[in-house]
Amino acid sequence: MMDKLILRLLIAAGFLSSLWFADFWFFSEARRDSFWFPILTVAIFWGIYRSLANWALIYFMTPSSTPSLPETVTYRVDVLTTAMPGEPFAMFEESLTKIQAMEWPHRTFLLDGGNDSQLMELCARLGVTHVDCRNIPGAKAGKVNYCLRTLSDAEIVFIIDPDHRPRPDMLSRVLPFFENSQIGFVQVVQAYYNTGNSFVANAAAEQTFSFYGPTLMSLHGLGIPTAIGANCIFRRKALDSIGGHAEHLAEDALTSMRLHAEGWRSAYLPYRGTEGLVPEDLGSFFKQQVKWATGMFEILFREYPKLFRKFNGVERIHYFNAGTFYFNGLATLLMLLLPIYFLFAQKYAVEFSLQDFILHLAPYAICTLLTYRFMSRFYTHPSEKRFPWRSLTLEKASWYVSCMSLLSGLLHRRVEYIPTPKNSDRRAMPMLVLPNLIAIGLSLLAVAYALFAYYRLDGGTWWMISLALLNVLVMVPVTVIALFPKYNWGSYDSKEHR
Amino acid sequence: MIQKNIADRPLKLPPGPSIRSFFLFLLIVVAAYFPLKKWGEPALAEIWFRQVICRMVTDAHTLENPEPGKMALGATRPELPQSLYGMDELQSTFGGRVSLISFYQAWGEGPLHAFPTEALYNMRKAGYTPMVTWEPWLSEFVRYGSKEPQKSLALIASGKLDAYIREWARGAARYGSPLLLRIAHEPTNPLYPWTSAYGNTPEMYGSAWKRIRSLFMEEGARNVSFVWTPFGLLDSAFFPGKDQVDWIGLDLFNYGSLSEQGTWIDFYSLAKLYVDQYRSLGVPMFAAEVGTSSAGGSKADWIRDMFRALRNRDLPELKALVLFDIPTGRTATGLPINWSLSEIRGVDSLIQREQFDTLFSLRPKAALRSYLP
Numbered sequence: 001m002m003d004k005l006i007l008r009l010l011i012a013a014g015f016l017s018s019l020w021f022a023d024f025w026f027f028s029e030a031r032r033d034s035f036w037f038p039i040l041t042v043a044i045f046w047g048i049y050r051s052l053a054n055w056a057l058i059y060f061m062t063p064s065s066t067p068s069l070p071e072t073v074t075y076r077v078d079v080l081t082t083a084m085p086g087e088p089f090a091m092f093e094e095s096l097t098k099i100q101a102m103e104w105p106h107r108t109f110l111l112d113g114g115n116d117s118q119l120m121e122l123c124a125r126l127g128v129t130h131v132d133c134r135n136i137p138g139a140k141a142g143k144v145n146y147c148l149r150t151l152s153d154a155e156i157v158f159i160i161d162p163d164h165r166p167r168p169d170m171l172s173r174v175l176p177f178f179e180n181s182q183i184g185f186v187q188v189v190q191a192y193y194n195t196g197n198s199f200v201a202n203a204a205a206e207q208t209f210s211f212y213g214p215t216l217m218s219l220h221g222l223g224i225p226t227a228i229g230a231n232c233i234f235r236r237k238a239l240d241s242i243g244g245h246a247e248h249l250a251e252d253a254l255t256s257m258r259l260h261a262e263g264w265r266s267a268y269l270p271y272r273g274t275e276g277l278v279p280e281d282l283g284s285f286f287k288q289q290v291k292w293a294t295g296m297f298e299i300l301f302r303e304y305p306k307l308f309r310k311f312n313g314v315e316r317i318h319y320f321n322a323g324t325f326y327f328n329g330l331a332t333l334l335m336l337l338l339p340i341y342f343l344f345a346q347k348y349a350v351e352f353s354l355q356d357f358i359l360h361l362a363p364y365a366i367c368t369l370l371t372y373r374f375m376s377r378f379y380t381h382p383s384e385k386r387f388p389w390r391s392l393t394l395e396k397a398s399w400y401v402s403c404m405s406l407l408s409g410l411l412h413r414r415v416e417y418i419p420t421p422k423n424s425d426r427r428a429m430p431m432l433v434l435p436n437l438i439a440i441g442l443s444l445l446a447v448a449y450a451l452f453a454y455y456r457l458d459g460g461t462w463w464m465i466s467l468a469l470l471n472v473l474v475m476v477p478v479t480v481i482a483l484f485p486k487y488n489w490g491s492y493d494s495k496e497h498r
Numbered sequence: 499m500i501q502k503n504i505a506d507r508p509l510k511l512p513p514g515p516s517i518r519s520f521f522l523f524l525l526i527v528v529a530a531y532f533p534l535k536k537w538g539e540p541a542l543a544e545i546w547f548r549q550v551i552c553r554m555v556t557d558a559h560t561l562e563n564p565e566p567g568k569m570a571l572g573a574t575r576p577e578l579p580q581s582l583y584g585m586d587e588l589q590s591t592f593g594g595r596v597s598l599i600s601f602y603q604a605w606g607e608g609p610l611h612a613f614p615t616e617a618l619y620n621m622r623k624a625g626y627t628p629m630v631t632w633e634p635w636l637s638e639f640v641r642y643g644s645k646e647p648q649k650s651l652a653l654i655a656s657g658k659l660d661a662y663i664r665e666w667a668r669g670a671a672r673y674g675s676p677l678l679l680r681i682a683h684e685p686t687n688p689l690y691p692w693t694s695a696y697g698n699t700p701e702m703y704g705s706a707w708k709r710i711r712s713l714f715m716e717e718g719a720r721n722v723s724f725v726w727t728p729f730g731l732l733d734s735a736f737f738p739g740k741d742q743v744d745w746i747g748l749d750l751f752n753y754g755s756l757s758e759q760g761t762w763i764d765f766y767s768l769a770k771l772y773v774d775q776y777r778s779l780g781v782p783m784f785a786a787e788v789g790t791s792s793a794g795g796s797k798a799d800w801i802r803d804m805f806r807a808l809r810n811r812d813l814p815e816l817k818a819l820v821l822f823d824i825p826t827g828r829t830a831t832g833l834p835i836n837w838s839l840s841e842i843r844g845v846d847s848l849i850q851r852e853q854f855d856t857l858f859s860l861r862p863k864a865a866l867r868s869y870l871p
Contacts, residue, residue, distance in 0.1 A: 008523070015527045016534060023535070031616070059520050221515065314517060351619065353672070355554065359546045 003377075007058065010371050014055040017363035018048055024360035028352070036342075036349035043334035046327065051368055053321045058214050058371075060221035063378060064269055075175050076154035077106040080147055081162050082133075082140050085114030092119060095165045100126050104171035106158070109151060111136075111143035138247040140229070141255075145244035154236060159245070161230040164190070164276035174233050177267045184238030184264025185256070187216065187225050188273035189380045194280060198424070198488045199481050201280040203390035204288075208278075210372075210388075213379040216268040222314055225268035226322070227256040230276055238264045249415060250295025254303055257319055261310035270380050280424035282432050282482050285394070289401045290408075290415065293326040297409025300324060328395065329402020336399070336439045339468040343446035343461070346454070354463045390477075397478035400435040426485055433482040436475045443468040551672055552718035558676035568859040569808065572598025572629065572820035574787070579603075579617035582624060588823065588839075593851060595858040598678075599626040600786070600820050605650070605662065606638020613669025622675055629678035629725065629747075629786070629820065632666075634659075634692050634706075648696035651682070654706040663710055667717035679722045680747055680786065681710055684729035685736040688830060693729070700735040707738040727786055731775045740780050747786025748772045751822070751837070755794030756829050762795040765804035766812055773815045784818035789827070789837035798842045809857050819858075 025041070079099055083092060092110075099108050108128040112119055115132045123130035131151065133143040144159060156178060160166065170188070177186045189212045195205040219225040227234070229252035239245060239255075241262050246254035256266065279285040300323030308316060342348065376385045408415055430437075447468050450461055481488035571592060575584035578601035588596050599621050605611055614630070621628045634650040636642045639662075642653060653659050670677055685703055688695035692703070707726075714722055723744040726737060737743065750769050754762050765788070773783060790800040807813060825838040 012523075012527045012530075015524070016531055019528070019531045020535065020539075056520070056524075059523065060515050062515075355546075355551055355672075359542075359550075 006374060007061065010367065010374055011055045011059055013363075014051065014367040014371060017367045018052055021048070021360050021364045024356070025350075028356070028360075030351050031348075032350045033348060036338075036347065039334065040338055040349040043331055043338060046331035048364070050325075050328070051364075054215075055371065057218045057318075057321075058375065059218070061214055061218040061378070062221035063217050064220050064267065074105075075156045075178065077104060077156045077158055077171055077175070078152040078154040079106050079108040079158045079160060080144055080152065081108070081110055081160050082143050083110055083112045083114065083116065083119055083162055085116065087162060089118055089122075091163055093122060095160075095162055096122060096126050096128055098165040099160065100128065101168055102166055102171050103168050104175065106171065107152075107154065109147050111147055113143065139251075141245040141247040141251045145247070148236070148239065148244060152236075156233060157236055157239065158233045159229070159231075160274065161276060164231050164274040165193075166231070166274045167272070170273040171233075173271055173273065174269060177269070178235060180265075180267075182223075182263075182265045183235065183267050184259045184262075185227050185232055185234040186267045186269060187227055187232050188269050188271050190228055190230050191272040191275045191381070192278040193275040194277050198280045199390065199477070200282055200285050200394065200488055201278045203394040204278045204285055206384075206386075206388050206391035207395060209379050209384040209391075210375060213270065213384070214375045217270060217378060219318070220268040222318070223265040223267075224256075224260050224315060224318060225266045227252045227259075227266065231274040235264075238262070248295060248298070248303075249291055250299055253296065253322070254299055257299070257303065257307055257315075260315050261307040270378075272380055281426065281485075281488065282429055282478065283425050286398060286401050286432060289398050290405055293329070293402045293405030294408045294415045296323055296326055297406055298412070301409060302412075326402040326405060329399040330406060332396050332399035333403055335467065336443070336471050339464045339471065340442045340446040342464045343450045343468065348460050351460055352463070354460070354466075357463055393474050393477045396474045397433070397436055426489065428485050429482045433479045436479045436482075440472050440475050440479060443472050547668070547672075548718075551674070555671050555674045555718055556676055556721045558721050558723060569816065569857060570597050570627075570784075570818035571595050571858040572600055572627075572818060573823050574600035574602075574820060575823050576825065579614055579621070582620065584823070585624075585626075588821075591839075592858070593854060595854070595860055597625070597627060597859065598629055598818060598820055600629040600631065602631045602633060604633045604635040604638060605659075606635065607640060607662070608638065611638055613666045613673070615669055615673065618673050618677070622673075627676055627678070629680060631680040631683055631786075633690070634682050636691075647691035648698060650692050651698050651702045651706040655702060655709055657709070660709075660713060663713045664717055667714040667719045667722075670714065670719040670722050671717050674721055677722050678725050678745065678747075679714075680725040680727055681707065683725075683727035683747075683786075684749060686733050687729040689828070694736075703736050704738045704742075707742055711738075711742055725786065726781075728772075728776060731771060734776070734779065737779055743779075743781050746776055746779065746781050746783045747820075748776070748783060748816075749787040750785050750789075751787065752790040752795075752800060753793075753829055753835065754791040756791055756833055756835055758830075760794075765790075765800060766807040769807075769813050769816065773813060777815060782817055783815050784820070785816050786820050787822040788819055789822035789824070791835050791837070792841060793835075801839075801842065805854070805857070809853050 022045075025044070079102075081095070081099065096108070096110065108126075109131050110119065110123050110128050111131045111133045113133050113136075115134050120130045122128075129151065131143075131147055133146060136142050136146045138145070148157065156175065158171065174186045174188060177183050190208065191212075192201070192205045195201050216225045232252065234245075238259050241264070242255070242258040245251060246258060248254045259266070279288055300320075304319055304323055307319075311319065338349070372388070379385060405415075407413070447465050450465055454461060573585065573588050573596055575588070577584050578599065582599075585596065585599060601617075603611065603614060618628050634654065636645060636647050636650050636653070639659075642649070642658070645653075650659075654663070670679075682690075682692045682703065684690060684693065685698070685700075686694045690696075692698055694700075707724075711724055724742065725745045725747040726743040727747045727749055728734070728736070729749070748769070750765065750772065752763050752765070752768060757763075769785065776783065788804070790797055808816070808819065821839060822837045823839045825836045825840075827835040827837045829835055
C-alpha cells in the first residue's frame, strides 16, 4: 500500500516536472532559431518521451507470485532447445543435465543444426530426443516449428536457449498460470551466471535489471508481458493459433505481438528460473544489439502496421514504444553532433541562460533518479541495486549500432540471424569504437576551440560545453575497454566455465 | 500422465490498476499543474535566485581592461540598444577596438523600462561591456506620471520606487557580468528634472543615490559599477561620496560657436579642466560622453587632436573614452547640434593604425573575427 502511494507520487511528480520543463522549453521568453531549435527539441524530448512512457507504464506495476495449483491438474510439457555447429560441448552437457533435472515430468528435444555425433551421444545418455535439423530453414524458430509439426504434441512448450540452465522447480512454479485459459505464455526472469566475467557482461546484464523487474511487472499488470526467446513457456494452442513461432530477427517480440493481437494474454513471474550467458566482449554485444535493433525496426516498419488493427489501445501504445526504443541511438547521435556544431559555428538553437535551464531541468532529472532508485526495490536480486552507470554508458556507446540498424531496417537489408556468440573474444577492437573515438575527438576539439577562440563564455556556451563534456564522459569507458581489453576483463582471471 | 482440458478452468490473476483509473490520474496531474505552477514557481524562483544566481554574480567595480596601460574605447549610437549595426560600422573604423557600449534608458513601467536583458545578452555575446545611463524620469509611471517631474529624487529617497528599482537590480544580478550604471547624470543640467535647476538639493540627490545603491547590493547585483557624472565644473556638492561611487564619468563636449561663450575648445584643454577639478574626489575617471560640434571649427581636426593628446599620455587619469556618436543632440538652450562622427570622411585616417593599437585595448576575440580582414 505504501509502495503504491510512493509510486503514484513519483509518477505524478515525474509528469509535473516534465510539464514544467516543456512549458519552459517552448513558452519561456528566449530567442529560438527556427531551424536548429526543432532539431534540438527532438534530441532532448526524445529522452523525456521515454521517461514519460516509462512513468505511464509503471503505473500498472503488479508484482505477481505463483498461483496455487490444484493437485489434480497436470500438464504435458515438451522442452525445446537448439544447437548450432561451433557451440561449446561443455555448455550443452551442463544445460541439458539441468533441463533433465527439472522436477516436473517432461520430454526434451535437442534441435541440432549440425547433427553432431558427440551431442547425439550426450542426448542418448541423458534421455534427450536428438532431432536432426540440418536442412531446416529459418534459424531457431524454423527448427522449433519443425519440431512442433512433427514430434512434439504436448500442450505446453518450453523453449529454452542452450546456454540457459533451469532451476529444478522452474516448471512447477510457472505452470499454474496456464490454469487461466486466456494465458498464452508465461515469462520468467532471465538471469546470468557470467556477469562477473567482464565489464561488458556486467553492463549488459545491468541493462536487463529494470526490464526483468518493474517493466515486465507493469506489463503483467496490463496482461501483456513480452516473450523473451531464451526462456519462455508457451501454450501449444496459442502458438498454433498464429501458425507457429514467428521466424524473424526479433522472433520473440514478433511472436508475443502476434499472440497478443490474437487475443491471448501473458503473465510474468519475477522468479529467476534460468541462468544463461550474457555477451562478455564488445563484439558479441554489438552483434546482439544489431540483431535486436534491426529486428525491432523491421517489426516497427513492417509488422506493426499489419497488426495495428487487431491490437487494442494499450497494445498499440506499448508496441509503438517498444518498437521505437532503438531510436535512442539516433537521439544520442543528435546530442553528440549538436554541441559540436554549435560550438564550432558559434550558433545557438535557443538562448536560455544556463542557470534557467538547470533550474527547469533539475526537477525532471531528480524525479527520474528518484524513480530509478525506487524501482530498484522491485529488482529480482539484491545485487542489482546499484547506480546503473555501466549500462548507461554501454547503451550510449552503442548509438551507431542502433543507427546502422535503423538503416538496415528502413532499407530492409538482410541481416543474418546468428545466435548470440557463446565464446568471448579477448582482442582489442579499435574498429568497433571508431565512431565513438571520432565523437570524443570532435567534442574535445569543439570544447578547446570554444575555450580558446571565444572571448566571453556566456550561459549558452557553457551549456553546450557541459553537454559536449558529458558526451565524452559517457563515451570514454566503453572506448577504453575496446582499445585496452585488459580493462574489460579486469582482475578477473577467466575461469573456463564452459 | 494425466491429461486434462485446461481451457475451461479460469484462474483469476491479481488485477492490476485499470486503464480508466490511469487516465483519471493523468487528468488530475495535468489539472494540478497550473495552480502548482502559479504558486510554486515564484517560491522556487526566489530560492533559486538567492541560493544560486546571487552566488554566480561577477564581483566587479572596475572597468574590464584586459590590456594593461591601455584605454578602453567605447561609443554610443542612436539605434542602441535595439541594434548593434552602427557599432559594427564603428568596429570596422576602429579596428575592432571598441569594447564599451553606452546607451540610455528612462525609468518607468512596462517592457521598455524594465532591465534590458536581451539587449545586454546580445552585447555581452558580441564582447562588449555595457554602460547604461539610467534616467529617473517619472512620466512613464502610472502613479507618479502626473506629479511634478522634479519629484523623482524625493520619491526614490522615500522608498516609493523601491519595487521598480529592486526588479531592475534583480535583472542586473541575473545578467551577472560587469555592467556600468550611470544614475541621474549631470545633476545641474537644466534639461533634466532631477537637477538643481528644478530645485533638487545635493542632500536629496545623495540620499536617493544611496538608497538605489543599497537596493542593488541587497539584490546581490555586485556586478554593477556605479558611475557619477557631473555637468559643469562646480558639481562637487552633488558627489554622493567616495564609498558610493565607483567611477566618475565625464561628459566632454565642444559646442564650438554654439556654446555660451561662443568659443571653440580643444579636447585636451576641456578634459584637463574637468580632470583637475574632480581629481580630488579620489575616484577613477573616464570620459563617458565625448563629442564635438562642427560649428566654428573642424570636427576632423578636433578628433585628430584628441587622439594625439591621448597618445602622448597627456591625460593618464582617463581610463576610457566613450564617443558620443549621436546626430540629434541639443545644447543647454535647446539648439539642435550634430555630434555624429559620420560627418567626417575617413575617421580611421585621423590616426595611424599602429598608434591606435597601442592606445586602445583590444576588443574580445570572438567578436573581432567578423571585422578584421
